[in-house]
Amino acid sequence: MPSHDPTQPADVPRAGTSPAHSSPVGAPAGPSPADHPRADHPRAGHGLAAALGIAEPLINAPMAGAAGGLLAAAVSAAGGLGMLGVGGGASDDWLHEQADLAAGVGRPWGAGFMAWVLADSLDPLRAVLEHRPSLVCVSFGEPGPAAALARDAGALTAMQVGSAAELRRALEPDIDVVVCRGGEGGGHGRDEVATLPLLQLALDATDKPVVAAGGIATARGVAAVIAAGAQAAWVGTRFAACAESLSHPRAKDAIAAAGTDDTVYTRAFDIAQGIPWPAEFGGRALRNAFSRRWAADYEGLADALNADPSLSAAIEEARSSGDTSLAPVYAGQSAGMSPGHETAADIVAELAGFRALLASAAERWPAGR
Numbered sequence: 001m002p003s004h005d006p007t008q009p010a011d012v013p014r015a016g017t018s019p020a021h022s023s024p025v026g027a028p029a030g031p032s033p034a035d036h037p038r039a040d041h042p043r044a045g046h047g048l049a050a051a052l053g054i055a056e057p058l059i060n061a062p063m064a065g066a067a068g069g070l071l072a073a074a075v076s077a078a079g080g081l082g083m084l085g086v087g088g089g090a091s092d093d094w095l096h097e098q099a100d101l102a103a104g105v106g107r108p109w110g111a112g113f114m115a116w117v118l119a120d121s122l123d124p125l126r127a128v129l130e131h132r133p134s135l136v137c138v139s140f141g142e143p144g145p146a147a148a149l150a151r152d153a154g155a156l157t158a159m160q161v162g163s164a165a166e167l168r169r170a171l172e173p174d175i176d177v178v179v180c181r182g183g184e185g186g187g188h189g190r191d192e193v194a195t196l197p198l199l200q201l202a203l204d205a206t207d208k209p210v211v212a213a214g215g216i217a218t219a220r221g222v223a224a225v226i227a228a229g230a231q232a233a234w235v236g237t238r239f240a241a242c243a244e245s246l247s248h249p250r251a252k253d254a255i256a257a258a259g260t261d262d263t264v265y266t267r268a269f270d271i272a273q274g275i276p277w278p279a280e281f282g283g284r285a286l287r288n289a290f291s292r293r294w295a296a297d298y299e300g301l302a303d304a305l306n307a308d309p310s311l312s313a314a315i316e317e318a319r320s321s322g323d324t325s326l327a328p329v330y331a332g333q334s335a336g337m338s339p340g341h342e343t344a345a346d347i348v349a350e351l352a353g354f355r356a357l358l359a360s361a362a363e364r365w366p367a368g369r
């Protein structure tokens with residue numbers, strides 16, 4: 001069990017403070033201490049949503065290649081927290097353009113980065129911070145230097161955790177929000193622990209706001225994690241397939257057609273493309289012809305790449321042409337609950353139905369019975 005000293009004040013955002021609305025987050029002059037979104041304050045009922053200034057406890061996962069400014073803006077406009085996903089190789093122009101779009105609706109928004117990418121240079125984070133995100137998530141590696149920079153700019157910091165060891169890291173004081181990301185989730189992460197065990201572990205271990213991620217795609221999923229004590233749900237796959245996602249239309253079709261059993265967790269796509277993800281982070285993607293052949297045979301794949309290095313370029317080509325038999329379509333088990341091509345606003349409105357589910361559960365199980 002991760003250690004936590006409950007006698008220490010929880011490092012929880014102050015309820016009723018919206019960084020994007022009431023404090024100059026990331027403003028050139030810097031936020032004044034009074035405006036800063038973090039403060040020593042006991043856990044408030046709706047702490048994180050209130051601190052972020054969002055109406056719905058819903059966050060679209062930052063997804064490189066899917067969550068650009070258009071998606072982030074649509075989710076924020078609908079009352080959730082829209083997030084940009086920043087991967088490796090994003091140009092400065094692209095970052096400013098997408099961050100402008102996200103910030104353009106005048107609502108709180110955020111961005112997610114890969115720690116192992118930022119280890120080379122913090123410049124992509126610096127570029128995004130110029131646009132004053134309210135939340136900066138740094139996952140997949142050591143988040144320290146990026147978290148310090150984000151906090152200096154007045155943003156709240158988050159880290160996705162996929163194991164008890166990662167949870168211990170996120171309980172350090174530089175991380176404000178713990179995102180429990182189970183192995184059923186889409187895209188990169190760990191495949192060690194599922195969402196519910198992680199969520200229960202984290203909620204028992206900390207007074208920091210905890211957000212649940214992985215396998216949540218319906219109002220039922222949102223209700224489950226909110227009832228357990230999560231302060232928000234972090235939804236990836238369903239948004240990856242929606243109208244505003246940057247994903248290839250054929251990738252969206254493939255997610256829409258996939259069932260819950262149709263995903264595989266593998267490093268094969270990264271190995272084939274020469275993407276230097278740390279080995280502990282594979283990715284969950286839809287099964288396709290490529291992964292059926294190589295997902296369980298990395299040595300054979302390395303031999304095949306030595307014999308025919310053009311495989312890497314072929315995958316790149318398949319990604320741009322939308323050949324989903326060869327290209328990775330990163331998606332989680334919730335693909336089976338993701339109809340695809342809906343608007344982000346419709347998804348947020350549907351997920352907001354979690355309230356009716358909580359009310360009906362409370363009616364079925366009144367206290368004291």
Ligand SMILES: Cc1cc2nc3c(=O)[nH]c(=O)nc-3n(C[C@H](O)[C@H](O)[C@H](O)COP(=O)(O)O)c2cc1C
Pocket residue numbers: 061062063064066085086087112113114137139160181184185186187188189213214215216234235236237238240330331332333334
């Ligand atoms: C297409 C796709 C791309 C992703 N890219 C990123 C990323 O760039 N950064 C990140 O922190 N997480 C990324 N993730 C993981 C998500 O943040 C989140 O953990 C996951 O989507 C949650 O599970 P779900 O897909 O079942 O909702 C990605 C997920 C998907 C589906």
